[in-house]
Amino acid sequence: MNALYTAEALATGAGRNGHVRSSDGRIDLGLSVPKAMGGAGEGSNPEQLFAAGYAACFHSALQMVARTQKIDISDSSVGGRVQIGSNGKGGFELAVMLEVVLPGVEHAAATALADAAHQVCPYSNATRGNIEVTISVSDD
The missing domain is CATH 3.30.300.20 (K homology (KH) domain)
Incomplete structure (x- = not known):
């Protein structure tokens, strides 16, 4: 494939209860397991x-x-x-x-x-x- 664009993100912390940030900083989110799956549901997923x-x-x-x-x-x-x-x-x-x-x-x-x-x-x-x-x- 001849790539037109490459997106990069890094997940840190405890996976679904961690944090994700794109290399350009436009996405910078705390993550949490949804309440329906037994988590706090306080972040995105x-x-x-x-x-x-x-x-x-x-x-x-x-x-x-x-x-x-x-x-x-x-x-x-x-x-x-x-x-x-x-x-x-x-x-x-x-x-x-x-x-x-x-x-x-x-x-x-x-x-x-x-x-x-x-x-x-x-x-x-x-x-x-x-x-x-x-x-x-x-x-x-």
Whole structure:
């Protein structure tokens, strides 16, 4: 791969109860295990960061696809949810749900845009075949 950009971050402390900081300092967060998993829930967590990153990346891919097809999606949004649970083998696995909202775009066209974005989004390409990713499309 010919890298266009490299992001760097360092996790310190006690993993999920530690700290994460990007090399440029733009991300500088205390982490904590979510209350639902028995933790204090006072900081962010890796699943929130993954949900935010995937939603933003997918939205960018969606906008690129729409631009190529000359479709206005200026009021669009993408919400991301990441779940973590047992894989039944002593480890854990993730599942992702993306909600694509395209007001004013006919449902079939909106679904086609989301499908096309799913083919070019780097997060989608990285997770394809590894974790369950569900994409829903709505106009509100």
